[in-house]
Amino acid sequence: MVSRSPLLANYLPNNAMSPAGPMTILIPSSVMERAQMSGYSVWSVLREGLRGQTGWDRAWRDPQPKTEYDVVIIGGGGHGLATAYYLAKNHGVTNVAVVEKGWLGGGNTGRNTTIVRSNYVQPKSTEFYEHSVKLWENLSHDLNYNVMFSQRGQLGLFHTPAARDAQAKRVNTMIANGIDAELLDREQVRAMVPHLDYSENARFPIIGAIYQARAGTARHDAVAWGFARAADQLGVDILQQTEVTGILREGGKAVGVETSRGTIRAKKIGVAVAGSTGHVMGMAGIERLPIESHKLQAFVSEPLKPLLDCVIGYGAPGAHFYISQSDKGGMVFGGDLDFYNSYAQRGNLPIVQEVAESALAIMPCLGRVKLLRHWAGIMDMSMDGTHIMSKTPVENLYLNAGWCYGGFKATPASGWHFADLIANERPDELTAAFSLDRFERGYAIDEKGMGPTPKLH
């Protein structure tokens, strides 16, 4: 049984058990006391409301780096923080530091369009992403932090009979793997979202959609903060503004990191820096990887009254688009990569035009909506469109990378399985499929069937 503070135990539903089954966790009593003291609850919100919000503790400590840790995780995004959390929670490894050069969630965690889904078809990917959705479903309770996971459902529109056949196959594959999926016809889609372009002369005529009701969105900042706070309460040191400048090696083994705040030795090092994977792995002498860095832009409009109560996406020759409405009212949307290698976290205007055209082709009612912001993040585009979670040629150095467009939805499962890999020093049955050497062995997991051209995944 998962051990929790008395306060949390009352707050959690009975089905709060992890999908992987019962487990024992080892948490020092001093840490549990601290966790009890600062747990969030209805009562703490009421109490602070009456006290003028003066009694809140900081959400996580700002510790000085120790000289040595059992595990150092490079990268304080969602994946790195989740890894640290599950190392402590699932494996009792609490002497852990997360080293982040900027601020938590300032990279791709804070730059994505927050969509969570598990509509994959490759066997290991279905299993992995469905595990992630199951973790999402209880994440707010598990972390005692509201990540605002909203299972508002996702519609993947299709526009041709061939695309309909492909999505019917996807529905069948998902159902066969125990994942919810439905194939909707045009009228069913119209009943759900009446304000799309259903006219006969639409650029992309809507003939139906694949629907996953359990898909949805989450608040990306809250995911980073929730994992950070929960990990911190289990004893993990979170070191922001600490840039890794080198990876120390002795006799072919990684033994620590050089940082802007001094040398930190580590028995094991996990790298979770998607976007900058090549740059960081180069510090360990691994100069070549099956990854290219590409930038992906995202957009948010001015806040609107409720306009869209689900996630909509579509892909057709010449267009790729996905959109949802944030709880604040902004329309959050994105499209394709810029299609050339880049580490620049900024976009360019041709993509703004393309995405705007894709938006109006499907939702003409957005025509007069003002754009509030747009930005770019750097994607690790892997050679088969699937992530890498693996041991590396350098002993004690573990790699979590290659998430392409799909890293945000994977956050909890990524942390769960990466922590398992690091703690047990071997991949579990699922993680073994995502190894770094799968390409040369001929076991690429090519979800879209695009071959080794990263920009097409």
Add this chain to the structure above:
Amino acid sequence: MIRINCPFCGMRDHSEFSYGGDATVTYPEMDAPEAEWAEAVYQRTNPRGPHKEYWHHVSGCRAWLIVERNTLTHEMGAVTFAHAGLAKAVEG
């Protein structure tokens, strides 16, 4: 917007071009060991800085070009024809 100085057409917006990937990749002989082919097909240096890459001037002269570009700053360097004979003819 990146602008590429096509040696045939002159300075054009990058939206006239299609990106063709890393131009430093060289393929081994057909009967080379599998490991060499795996290296060429899948492994990339993916530099954060100067990068030599193919662009196809698909909406222009349709020539394949080799472009030097900084992936961090998008600063452009030399642009040459990918076809060695064409490159030589232009130089000559």
